[in-house]
Amino acid sequence: MITDYSERLVVQEVSPRDGLQIEPVWVETADKVALIDQLSLAGFSRIEAGSFVSPKAIPALRDGDEVFRGIRRQPGVIYVALVPNLKGAERALAADADELNLVMSASQTHNRANMRMSCEQSLAAFADIVALAKGTSASLNASIATTFGCPFEGAIDEDRVLAIVEAYLKLGVTGISLADTTGMANPRQVDRLVRRVLTRMSANALTLHFHNTRGLGLCNVLAAYEAGARRFDASLGGLGGCPFAPGASGNICTEDLVNLCDEVGIPTGIDLAHLLQLSRTLPALLGHELPGQVVKAGRNCDLHPTPAGLFD
Numbered sequence: 001m002i003t004d005y006s007e008r009l010v011v012q013e014v015s016p017r018d019g020l021q022i023e024p025v026w027v028e029t030a031d032k033v034a035l036i037d038q039l040s041l042a043g044f045s046r047i048e049a050g051s052f053v054s055p056k057a058i059p060a061l062r063d064g065d066e067v068f069r070g071i072r073r074q075p076g077v078i079y080v081a082l083v084p085n086l087k088g089a090e091r092a093l094a095a096d097a098d099e100l101n102l103v104m105s106a107s108q109t110h111n112r113a114n115m116r117m118s119c120e121q122s123l124a125a126f127a128d129i130v131a132l133a134k135g136t137s138a139s140l141n142a143s144i145a146t147t148f149g150c151p152f153e154g155a156i157d158e159d160r161v162l163a164i165v166e167a168y169l170k171l172g173v174t175g176i177s178l179a180d181t182t183g184m185a186n187p188r189q190v191d192r193l194v195r196r197v198l199t200r201m202s203a204n205a206l207t208l209h210f211h212n213t214r215g216l217g218l219c220n221v222l223a224a225y226e227a228g229a230r231r232f233d234a235s236l237g238g239l240g241g242c243p244f245a246p247g248a249s250g251n252i253c254t255e256d257l258v259n260l261c262d263e264v265g266i267p268t269g270i271d272l273a274h275l276l277q278l279s280r281t282l283p284a285l286l287g288h289e290l291p292g293q294v295v296k297a298g299r300n301c302d303l304h305p306t307p308a309g310l311f312d
Contacts, residue, residue: 005265011234011258012232012234014240015254017049021060021061022240031285032050033067040077047077048082052088064091068095079098080097089133099141100138101142101177102126106150106161107146119164140175142173147161161193169200180209183216186216187222191227211252237282237290238252238292239286253294276294279295
């Protein structure tokens with residue numbers, strides 16, 4: 001087990017895309033842009049700013065083009081777009097997305113529910129997107145949804161996940177994400193699979209995407225970090241979930257993750273105070289409370305005044 005937590009943990013903020021995609025209220029384009037602009041000032045090096053999916057499939061993100069054109073880009077920040085197909089990739093490139101994120105499930109059932117096609121069809125479509133992006137400045141990341149378990153099929157064979165990793169690398173993508181779409185992962189499983197994947201690719205190209213559906217999100221982060229992973233998705237306030245996967249509650253909460261890292265000495269370069277201030281604006285924007293814990297309890301260093309007369 002690693003006890004030296006000196007290597008930086010990179011947090012990719014996904015609330016503008018994964019966080020907002022299942023919200024029942026419409027968030028105005030200007031509010032999405034303002035959220036991303038504030039996140040850009042918090043110290044993130046990567047922000048998933050939106051997606052280019054069909055407006056009928058995900059109406060909450062139908063303004064992806066306007067969002068990408070409206071944000072104030074900060075030097076050193078990579079702005080990522082989720083793309084489901086060639087048409088979405090064309091739109092994302094036209095909007096100057098820095099990175100395209102492709103998604104396929106390890107589960108055939110979930111892939112058909114999410115993408116309306118088989119895994120084999122998804123891989124074939126990815127080849128067209130790779131060809132389209134070749135020669136542009138955009139990088140490519142490919143995600144494997146339901147890596148750690150599927151709500152329809154149950155356990156996923158680790159060898160199948162490894163085969164998809166190898167297929168992605170053969171296609172020529174530069175990054176891969178392992179996604180725990182409905183929070184079914186446990187730390188021992190995470191440790192084992194991350195170590196196997198890192199025999200095939202470098203840690204700086206691997207992202208872990210955890211949900212806190214069953215309360216193990218941050219446990220799984222530490223397990224993955226100790227296995228050698230260094231890049232993680234998280235969502236401000238714990239927003240998010242997959243509209244095509246039953247029980248997919250929110251992503252791990254960004255401010256809770258950064259607080260954990262601060263407490264145990266893992267550097268992130270992210271301003272926790274700025275995050276907490278921003279997270280406190282979300283209930284008014286969305287009309288409901290959020291699951292983040294630190295925003296409610298405060299940091300350990302946020303002490304309370306001594307009760308009056310206690311030592312009189």
